[in-house]
Amino acid sequence: MLKISIFGIGYVGAVTAACISNDGFPVIAADVNPDKVAVLNEGRSPIVEPGLPELLRKGVENGLLSATTSCAEAIANSDLSIVCVGTPSRPSGDLDLSYVKAVAEEIGAALAQKDEFHSIVMRSTMLPGSMRTVVIPALEQASGKTAGVDFGIAYYPEFLREATAIHDYRDPAVIVLGAMDELTLERLRKINQRLTAQEFVVDVQTAEAIKYANNCCHAVKITFANEVGNIAQATGIDGHKVMAAVCADHRLNISPAYMKPGMAYGGSCLPKDLRxxxxxxxxxxxxxxxxxxxxxxxxxxxxxxxDLIARSGKRKVGMLGLSFKAGTDDLRESPLVEIAERLYGKGFDVRIYDESVSYTALSGANLSYVRTHLPHLAGLLVDSLEDIGEHADILVVGNSDPNFQNVLQAARPDQLIVDFVRLDKDARTNGENYVGLCW
Ligand SMILES: NC(=O)c1ccc[n+]([C@@H]2O[C@H](COP(=O)([O-])OP(=O)(O)OC[C@H]3O[C@@H](n4cnc5c(N)ncnc54)[C@H](O)[C@@H]3O)[C@@H](O)[C@H]2O)c1
Structure with a gap:
């Protein structure tokens, strides 16, 4: 049976220890605070959390859960350690990793005394890069061993919420595993065998980033609802009714729609309505x-x-797309129009292809808009994708018209591709001469 040690008997550590021991795994919990250790060894809970005292008592009574202040004892009596020590804020807003560093050094020293392959799984919330720059170096230095080779490493972010922590632990929406080695991944899957959530296996740094994206997303959602509520209340409207309808839209609102890193929003509605x-x-x-x-x-x-275009040093620009999204000729407040204007104003040699805009401009439907609002850009429009391919030293993918794929496939190796919409990240198999906007 896989044996687990847990470092830090706080909100995350206590819940994790209780749930894993009740799933039948032997658990030894370690904390520098002897009072927490004593409380847990008595089968009592060191924190207030619904359902937790019962689980901890059961774990201790069944002989599957105990606690210690000794790091060496915890490492010697387990195969995998889950680290849940605190990562508080510094006054600057930066993260204080001193507890993480200290525990990594202690664990590293204990690993030096152990021959068996041991897995270290970090669950403390840490900024992307913390594993690489703080945790792994501390473990390697103190143990004299190599991460991913002599001992296992994973970052496994915790998404539980206080007051519903046991439910959240047992039924997470997703599981994110950033493992450096197969054995640690396999061990984590064994611990999670009862969980049915969708699993994402990513690299360690991506796993660290996912935790932050999650929590910042939650903070933005709460604040958004509050601002809507504040405006609604001042207008004599019930903000709860407004948000209930907003949240019922699972196609555009509570959904992956609009949630891909990429180009700015634009068009005739979002900028105007926000203003x-x-x-x-x-x-x-x-x-x-x-x-x-x-x-x-x-x-x-x-x-x-x-700036991505301007800094490239290339002057002959081929813009693929002018309207704010593929399949429309609406140029009102298109970010691509803004970019084309800036390029034109700074003397870049620009050609633009947008099937919908060219079609309506040529057929007259959009011609007066282009003539009156964008006369300087009208002369830059070309009729075919081939014209763009021939002209450009730098190809700018502005919207996700699938026809642009052909231009990317046919691009010369010396042509730089700047992609605002991640139309084809693999257009350059060797990754050279391809720049994404936020990837
Ligand atoms: N509280 C939450 O709801 C929650 C949810 C998800 C993630 N997290 C993250 O999990 C981490 C832990 O949060 P928490 O709220 O459980 O923290 P906490 O402050 O409640 O508990 C941390 C525990 O670690 C112990 N500790 C410190 N140094 C130690 C060492 N060297 N060895 C052993 N134990 C040590 C402390 O004594 C304390 O008991 C943080 O990074 C936090 O951001 C918290």
Missing amino acids: ALRYKARSMEIATPLLDAVAASNTNQISRAF
Whole structure:
């Protein structure tokens, strides 16, 4: 039977110890705080969490759960360690990894005394890169061994919420495993054999990033609902009714829609409607810092996209797409129009292909808009993708028209591809001369 040690008997560690021991695995929990160790050895809970005292008592009574202050004892009596020590904020906002570093050094020293392959699984929340720059070096230095070879490494983020922690542990929405070696991955799967959640096996750094993306997403959701509620209340509307309908839309709202890193939003609705709601809030003296930041962030994304082109040093630009998304000729507030204008204004030699825009411009439907609003860009439109391919030193994929794929496939090796929408990340098999906007 796989034996587990758990470092840190706090909210995460106590719940993890209780659940794993009740799943039948022998668990030894380690903490530097002797009071927590004593409480757990008496079968009592060191924290308030519904259902936890019962599970801890059962674990101790069944002889599957015990606690110690000795790191060496915990390592010697287990095959896999789960580390759940605290990672508090520093006053600057940076993360304080001193507990993580200290526990890694202690575990490393204990690993030096152990011949068997031991797996170290970190569950403490840590910024991407912390495993590589802090945890692994501390373990390797103290043990004299090599991570992923002489001992196993994984980062396995914890998503439980206090007050529903046992339910969240037993029924997570997803499981994210960032393992460096197969044996550690296999061991984690054994511990999780009762869980039915979708599993994502990623590299260690991606696993660290997923935890932060999750928690920041939750914070943004709460703040968004609060700002909607504040505006609604001031207008005499029930914000709960508004958000209930918003959340019922599982196609566009509570869904993966709009959740891919890429180009700024644009078009005739989002920029206009965000502006109007912010104005309405301001007129009622309701602050909307989140909605304000959305507009600022979107502008920043357009600048970032422009800078990718401008910094390339190439002057002959072939833009694939002008409208804000494929399949429409609507140019109102298209971020690509903004980029094309900046390029034109700075003297770049630009050609633009957009099937929908060319079609309507040529057929007259959109011609007056292009003539009156974008006369300078009208002359840059070309009729065929081949024209773009021939002209460009730098190909800019602005929207996800699938026809652009052909241009990417036919691109010369010397042509730089700048992709705003991740149309084809593998267009360059060797990765050279391909730049993504946020990947
Ligand atoms: N609390 C949550 O809801 C939650 C959820 C998901 C992830 N997390 C993350 O999990 C980590 C732990 O959070 P927590 O709330 O359980 O922390 P906590 O402060 O409640 O517990 C941390 C425990 O680690 C112990 N500890 C410190 N150094 C040690 C060492 N060298 N050896 C053994 N034990 C040591 C402390 O004495 C303490 O008991 C944090 O990184 C946190 O961000 C927390």
